[in-house]
Amino acid sequence: MDEIKRDYVFHRDLTKKYPMITHGEGSYLIDEQGKKYLDGCSGAVAANLGHGIAQIAEAMAEQAKKAAFVHTLRFETDVLHKLAGVIGKMAPLHLNKVYFTSGGSEANESALKLARQYHRDAGKTQKHIVIGRWQSYHGNTIGALSAGGDVKRRYPYTPNLLHFAHVYSPYCHRCPYNRNQEDCVANQNWSCVTDIERTILELGPENISAFIAEPIVGSQQGAVVPPLDYFKKVRELCSRYDILLIIDEVMTGFGRTGTDFAVEQFGIEPDILTFGKGVSAGYAPLGGMIVHDSLIQGLLENSSGKFLHGYTYSGHPVSIAAGLAALDMYEEMNILQNVETQGAYLMECLVALQRKHPYISDIRGRGLLIGLELMKDANQQIFFEPREAASEKLNEICMELGGVFYPGSGSIDGHKGEHIIISPPLNITKSEVDEIVRLLDHAFSIFYQHIR
Numbered sequence: 001m002d003e004i005k006r007d008y009v010f011h012r013d014l015t016k017k018y019p020m021i022t023h024g025e026g027s028y029l030i031d032e033q034g035k036k037y038l039d040g041c042s043g044a045v046a047a048n049l050g051h052g053i054a055q056i057a058e059a060m061a062e063q064a065k066k067a068a069f070v071h072t073l074r075f076e077t078d079v080l081h082k083l084a085g086v087i088g089k090m091a092p093l094h095l096n097k098v099y100f101t102s103g104g105s106e107a108n109e110s111a112l113k114l115a116r117q118y119h120r121d122a123g124k125t126q127k128h129i130v131i132g133r134w135q136s137y138h139g140n141t142i143g144a145l146s147a148g149g150d151v152k153r154r155y156p157y158t159p160n161l162l163h164f165a166h167v168y169s170p171y172c173h174r175c176p177y178n179r180n181q182e183d184c185v186a187n188q189n190w191s192c193v194t195d196i197e198r199t200i201l202e203l204g205p206e207n208i209s210a211f212i213a214e215p216i217v218g219s220q221q222g223a224v225v226p227p228l229d230y231f232k233k234v235r236e237l238c239s240r241y242d243i244l245l246i247i248d249e250v251m252t253g254f255g256r257t258g259t260d261f262a263v264e265q266f267g268i269e270p271d272i273l274t275f276g277k278g279v280s281a282g283y284a285p286l287g288g289m290i291v292h293d294s295l296i297q298g299l300l301e302n303s304s305g306k307f308l309h310g311y312t313y314s315g316h317p318v319s320i321a322a323g324l325a326a327l328d329m330y331e332e333m334n335i336l337q338n339v340e341t342q343g344a345y346l347m348e349c350l351v352a353l354q355r356k357h358p359y360i361s362d363i364r365g366r367g368l369l370i371g372l373e374l375m376k377d378a379n380q381q382i383f384f385e386p387r388e389a390a391s392e393k394l395n396e397i398c399m400e401l402g403g404v405f406y407p408g409s410g411s412i413d414g415h416k417g418e419h420i421i422i423s424p425p426l427n428i429t430k431s432e433v434d435e436i437v438r439l440l441d442h443a444f445s446i447f448y449q450h451i452r
C-alpha cells in the first residue's frame, strides 16, 4: 500500500521522499515512525490552530451530512451567510461583501478580474494593466503569477504571463533604491512611492486598473514590514489616479500579525482585500475577497449586478463550515492576545539567538510572522550563493531534529537572499516557543559545520 501511494503521487519535487504523516496533535505532526515534528510554520502558514481541533472537524462532518454540494449560482446556505457576516464585520468599515473561493490564488484571480470588470462596465474600457511588486507573491495561477514578482516561479512561464508592471517594495533594510529610511522620512521623498507614480504616468493612468500588494511580504521576502506611512501614500496615489488598491492578506489575515487583518496597522482601506489560508485554519480549502461598497455599487449600476466570474467550489458548504468553526475558535481562544504575547516573546528569544549565530543577519516581522535573513557572513555582508540553498539546508537540518519552518530565497534580486519564516500556530504555548528556539539553536550549530 505504501509503495503504491509513493509511486502514484506527482510531488512537486519528483526526486524527493518525504516523511509519511499519520496524524497531528496540537502544534505537532507525527509520522509513521512516531517521530514528532514541531510545526514551526503552520504547514504553509495555514494550520493556524495546529491539529486535532474536534470542534472544527465536527462542524465539517455535520455540514457534509446535510448536503454534498450546494451550487452558489442557484442556492444559498445559512453557513455561507454566517461566515460572510463574521468576515465582513472583521474587515475595514466599507468592505462588506464577501466572495468565496477555494484558496489564495483563486482569490487574487477574482480580485484582478473584478477590478477589470468594474472599470470596463463604467466605460473606462482601457483600464486593464495591474501594477504589482517584485517582492510579492500572489499565487501560482497565470493571472496571480503575472501580478506577483517571484522571478524563480515566473521565469519558465514568461511567454504566458500577462503584461503587468512591477515596482520594488519598501525593503528598507536593503533598499532597492539605495535610500535610507530616515532620509526618506526627513525629506518626505520616498523612492518606492515615487516609482509607483512614475510607472503610473509612464503607462498612462487610463490604462491601469489596479495596484496589488501584500501588506507584509510573506513567502518571497520573509516577513518584511513596510514603514508606517507607505500604504497611506500608496492609497493616496491609487485614489488620485482612479486605480483600485488590492491588498493580499492571504498569509497575514485572521490574526497572524496581531490584528484581524494587517492592513489595520497601516490605517488604510483597500478597495479589495483577499484572504485564504488561516480563514479555515487549514482544515479545508477556502479563500476569498472582501469588496468595498463602492465597487458593489458600481456593479449594481453598470453591470446589472453581475460579476462575470465563478468557480464550481465557491462557497462549498463544508469549507465554509470549517471557516465558521475556525473563526469561532480564534475568538473563543482570544487568539490576538496570544499572538501578541507569544510573538513578542519569540522575537525576544530570536534576538538573543542572533548574538550567538552570525548567520542570522536580520530579524523582522509582526506578531507570529517572523523572518530570519541568513547570510554567510553578516559582518562582512557576504550573501550565500543561490546554489548553496542555505535556507532549504537549514530547514532540512531542522526536520532531522524534529521541527519544520518555511524556507525561502530570492529576497534581494530574485536569486540572492535567503531566509526562513517562523510562523507557528497562533495558539502556540510559551514552552513550545522555547522548544522552537532550542531547536533553531541546535540546527544553527549543525548548519555552521555544514556550510564551512
Ligand code: PLP
Pocket: 044, 102, 103, 104, 105, 106, 108, 137, 138, 139, 140, 214, 218, 219, 248, 249, 250, 251, 276, 277, 287
Ligand atoms: N497570496 C499570498 C500572500 C500567499 O502567501 C499565497 C500562498 O502562499 C497565495 C496568495 C496563494 O494562495 P494559494 O496557495 O492558497 O493559492
